[in-house]
Amino acid sequence: MTTAEGVTHHDAELSALRLHYVIAGAGDDTVVLLHGFPQTWYEWRPLIPLLAGRYRLVAPDLRGLGDSGRPADGYDKKTVSSDIAELMRDHLDCRRFFLVGHDWGGAVAFQLAMQQPDAVRRLAILDVMIPGDGSDLFATSRGRWHHGFHRTPNLPETLIEGRERAYLNYFFRHFGARPDAVPAEAVDEYVRCYSAPGAMAAGLAYYRATPQDIADNEEAIARGKLQMPVLALGGAKGMGRGKLCIESMARVAEDVRGGTVESAGHWIPEEAPDELATQLLAFFGEAT
Numbered sequence: 001m002t003t004a005e006g007v008t009h010h011d012a013e014l015s016a017l018r019l020h021y022v023i024a025g026a027g028d029d030t031v032v033l034l035h036g037f038p039q040t041w042y043e044w045r046p047l048i049p050l051l052a053g054r055y056r057l058v059a060p061d062l063r064g065l066g067d068s069g070r071p072a073d074g075y076d077k078k079t080v081s082s083d084i085a086e087l088m089r090d091h092l093d094c095r096r097f098f099l100v101g102h103d104w105g106g107a108v109a110f111q112l113a114m115q116q117p118d119a120v121r122r123l124a125i126l127d128v129m130i131p132g133d134g135s136d137l138f139a140t141s142r143g144r145w146h147h148g149f150h151r152t153p154n155l156p157e158t159l160i161e162g163r164e165r166a167y168l169n170y171f172f173r174h175f176g177a178r179p180d181a182v183p184a185e186a187v188d189e190y191v192r193c194y195s196a197p198g199a200m201a202a203g204l205a206y207y208r209a210t211p212q213d214i215a216d217n218e219e220a221i222a223r224g225k226l227q228m229p230v231l232a233l234g235g236a237k238g239m240g241r242g243k244l245c246i247e248s249m250a251r252v253a254e255d256v257r258g259g260t261v262e263s264a265g266h267w268i269p270e271e272a273p274d275e276l277a278t279q280l281l282a283f284f285g286e287a288t
Contacts, residue, residue, distance in 0.1 A: 036103020
């Protein structure tokens, strides 16, 4: 298990699994950070020191990933979001918080905000589109061939097993603004986590749950768009989503601002932590 300066590791026994999470910082206000694939809480390590002087930070390993438990099912984002709600409410006694999600963590954060609007004070979504937002996911995939591959039953696990480093390195080298956007020590940590028994299958399950995510999101959006303020940022370079991120959020939320991070590709928290921290501090600082 890899750590970072000022971070403490914890485990919570939830109703459905054991959830690993880290805490850093101090303050009366809490920020929850939700990672994406193929990463863990560790993707937030460059950002944590930049926010820790103002906020208490909680960064979990999502269901099945990192050092959290790996249930056989429950990888639809509505269920994963309920893990985070249970962690915050029942284990950390935190009823209101700011929420940041990157990649699949963004899709989880969206569902959490829809299901628990009184808990999420403000929402930040990084380089992801929301399944079920009314757009054509295939038309906006921008070369993301792996979505279909990951949703194929059984085959990806067979082909990737024993080759996790080569497979994950492909994404880290090609989806950022530059090939070394994610440093070697971080790659080592992600490879450690996704090489563990069942971890890659859990990561793929996030993709395989997309049809259920679309149905759940469409049902939630039909009841009304998000009302809390939303910051949506997409990476402008590499395989970053660019303006597609804010365009997606504008379809599902009433109060959206943001745009692009010009220096980053898909890995915004690791490629542009200073710019991201500046935007988050300003955005959260507006809250009353």
